[in-house]
Amino acid sequence: MKIKRLVIPHELMDLNRYVNAERSNRFQAAKIKKENTYRCAVAIKAAMNEGLKIYDEELPLDFRFQWYVPNKRKDKDNIAFAKKFILDGMLQSGLIENDGWKQVGNFKDEFYVDKENPRVVIELVTRTE
Structure with missing residues (x-):
């Protein structure tokens, strides 16, 4: 098992705000x-420029998401909704070819409060040495 790490700076959109926007205007x-997908793709591309690479023999990847939020006002399930943006950002940046079962294994979520530095830390856990 090998762990590769990347960081998405700042908070991403939560589910409640996304659903409210969708109900008011689908274009919004x-x-x-x-x-949000673009913000993730930019951070992932920066990690790739620093050497992050995924090889086919390392797939499927397990994902450990560490959600650092400024406070406890949002429910954890609403926060973790942003996985969609992160995985789509991985596709857009070219880190993974697809986000199906062959590429994506299991998810684990952990939640922390960091008022000064909200972010998402993603550990990509490979199943090979």
Whole structure:
């Protein structure tokens, strides 16, 4: 098992805000998804430029998400919804070819409060040495 790590700076959109946007204007929701996915893709591309690479023999990957939020106001399930943006960002950046069962294994979520530095730390756990 090998662990590769990357960081998405800042908070991502939570499920409640996304659903509210979708109900008010479907184009607004599409814009939010595009913006959040792009933010993730940029951070992932930066990690790739620093050497992050995934090889086919390491698939499927298990994901450990560490969600650092500024406070405890949002429910954890609403926060973790942002996995969608992260996985789509991995596709957009070219880190993984697809986000199906062959590439994506299991998820584990951990939640912390960091008022000064909200972010998402993702550990990609390979199943090979």
